[in-house]
Amino acid sequence: MxxxxxxxxxxxxxxxxxxxxxxxxxxxxxxxxxxxxxxxxxxxxxxxxxxxxxxxxxxxxxxxxxxxxxxxxxxKGSQIDGEIRLEAGRLRMDVRYGNRVEPVELEIRELTFVENDDERMRIASPGGEYIFNSSGFVSGDEYQKFRMEMTCEKYRK
Missing domain, CATH: 1.10.287 (Helix Hairpins)
Structure with a gap:
C-alpha cells in the first residue's frame, strides 16, 4: 500500500x-x-x-x-509527524503530543471524513480528530494520491 x-x-x-x-x-x-x-x-x-x-x-x-x-x-494539540502508512485497511502514523511522539493506528473503515477537499482532509475517529494539510506533503500530487487511496480504501469491501 x-x-x-x-x-x-x-x-x-x-x-x-x-x-x-x-x-x-x-x-x-x-x-x-x-x-x-x-x-x-x-x-x-x-x-x-x-x-x-x-x-x-x-x-x-x-x-x-x-x-x-x-x-x-x-x-497544544496533536500534530502528525513523519510518515503516514496505509497498510491492510489501517492508517498508521506518528503523532506528536507536546514533547512526546506516539504511534497511532486507525481502522480506515471506522473513520468519518469531516472535510475532504484540495486544501485539507479532516477525519474523525473514536480516538480523536486528525487534519492532513496539502502543504504538509512533499507535493500536491502526493496529497492527491493519499486522498484517493484513503477514499478507495474506505469504501472497499
Missing part, C-alpha cells in the same frame, strides 16, 4: 521565528532603549520621564504575553 512523508519542517521554523523571535527581539530592543531613555533617538526618548517606566513594563508584558501564547499554540 501507500507510504507518504508528512511534516511541516519549514513551517515550524517560520512559526517559531514569528512567535518567539519577534517578541523576544522587540523586548530586547525595548530594554536597551529604556536604559538609554535620555537620548531622543529611541521610542522611550519620545515619552516624558514619568511615563517611561509604565510604558516599558506594559510593553515588556505584551511581548512576554505574545511569546507565551505562541508557545502554547505550538505545544
Amino acid at each position: 501507500g507510504q507518504y512523508k508528512y511534516g511541516r519542517r519549514n513551517q515550524k521554523l517560520m512559526t517559531n521565528l514569528i512567535f518567539f523571535g519577534i517578541p523576544a527581539s522587540w523586548s530586547l530592543y525595548l530594554a536597551v532603549d529604556y536604559f538609554q531613555g535620555d537620548s531622543s533617538r529611541g521610542f522611550f526618548g519620545l515619552l516624558p520621564p514619568e511615563i517611561r517606566l509604565y510604558a516599558f513594563m506594559s510593553s515588556l508584558a505584551i511581548g512576554i504575553g505574545v511569546a507565551y501564547v505562541g508557545f502554547r499554540s505550538m505545544v
Whole structure:
C-alpha cells in the first residue's frame, strides 16, 4: 500500500521565528532603549520621564504575553509527524503530543471524513480528530494520491 512523508519542517521554523523571535527581539530592543531613555533617538526618548517606566513594563508584558501564547499554540494539540502508512485497511502514523511522539493506528473503515477537499482532509475517529494539510506533503500530487487511496480504501469491501 501507500507510504507518504508528512511534516511541516519549514513551517515550524517560520512559526517559531514569528512567535518567539519577534517578541523576544522587540523586548530586547525595548530594554536597551529604556536604559538609554535620555537620548531622543529611541521610542522611550519620545515619552516624558514619568511615563517611561509604565510604558516599558506594559510593553515588556505584551511581548512576554505574545511569546507565551505562541508557545502554547505550538505545544497544544496533536500534530502528525513523519510518515503516514496505509497498510491492510489501517492508517498508521506518528503523532506528536507536546514533547512526546506516539504511534497511532486507525481502522480506515471506522473513520468519518469531516472535510475532504484540495486544501485539507479532516477525519474523525473514536480516538480523536486528525487534519492532513496539502502543504504538509512533499507535493500536491502526493496529497492527491493519499486522498484517493484513503477514499478507495474506505469504501472497499
